[in-house]
Amino acid sequence: MLLEVKDIYKSYKKSFNIIKKGKNEILKGVSFNLKEGECLGIIGESGSGKSTLGRLIIGVEKADSGSIHLDGIDISKTNSSSIKKKSSVVFQDYSSSVNPRFKVIDILSEPMKTFEKLTKKDRIKKAINLLDKVGLSEEYLYRYPHELSGGQLQRVCIARAIATNPEFIVLDEAISSLDVSIQVQVLDLLINLKEQMGISYIFITHDLTAITYICDRVLFFKEGVVIEEVNTMNDLKNVKEEYSRTLLHAAMMMNEEEEIYEIQRIS
């Protein structure tokens, strides 16, 4: 087992006002496992705590209680750099997750500088190799983020995420702000990388269609708890909970709309 999440609770202070005390419980006993090479989808409505869970897993925030084991080691008892080496994250907002004053080579060099001692020449070599892995040519190396399209920049973010050879990547709405056709390209890229490098993914999204495309298992998330777990994608149609069915239905409606839109565009 790569990742074992057990009974995680997390709350935030209601406000910084001393008079209005109290806490908002965001995660209320979340448990799940992730195997090596697996893609686990997490779907749930806005505000249900998906990104919060993502932050706990990559060790940037701590849970109030419960445990997260990575390769059998309790992450609350390890230093954050060893978690960082094993995990990466890609966010929806690719433009704000890179420094606009950095060229692609600098963006890709950042994790290398933290974890490896490479010469400048070797960093450039590795950056070219990473770009190649995400389907971008060498010519992008010296471009600034604003000189790239959204899809290209998100590819750069994915290249940065795989630079440290992580064991797993948290993809938090990573494709949500891309055009549908570009979404498919990036999903194909992710599937490819998963097969090539044996990386596991935690794929957080509102979009069930993307989940069916890439994930092996799905957790339905509502108000900070996992209300349903689907372990084979063929069972997706048979979800029991009303909430899961609503999400499924919404996704199907969206697909139909997209198809209609597609037909209108062609005709």
Ligand SMILES: Nc1ncnc2c1ncn2[C@@H]1O[C@H](COP(=O)(O)OP(=O)(O)OP(=O)(O)O)[C@@H](O)[C@H]1O
């Ligand atoms: N640092 C924080 N301080 C206080 N409240 C927070 C903090 N981070 C998140 N929250 C609250 O926790 C709840 C869950 O937020 P989270 O971002 O995890 O939801 P989400 O499921 O990722 O939603 P979305 O699908 O919209 O991205 C929200 O009500 C949010 O306001």
Ligand SMILES: [Mg+2]
């Ligand atoms: Mg979120």
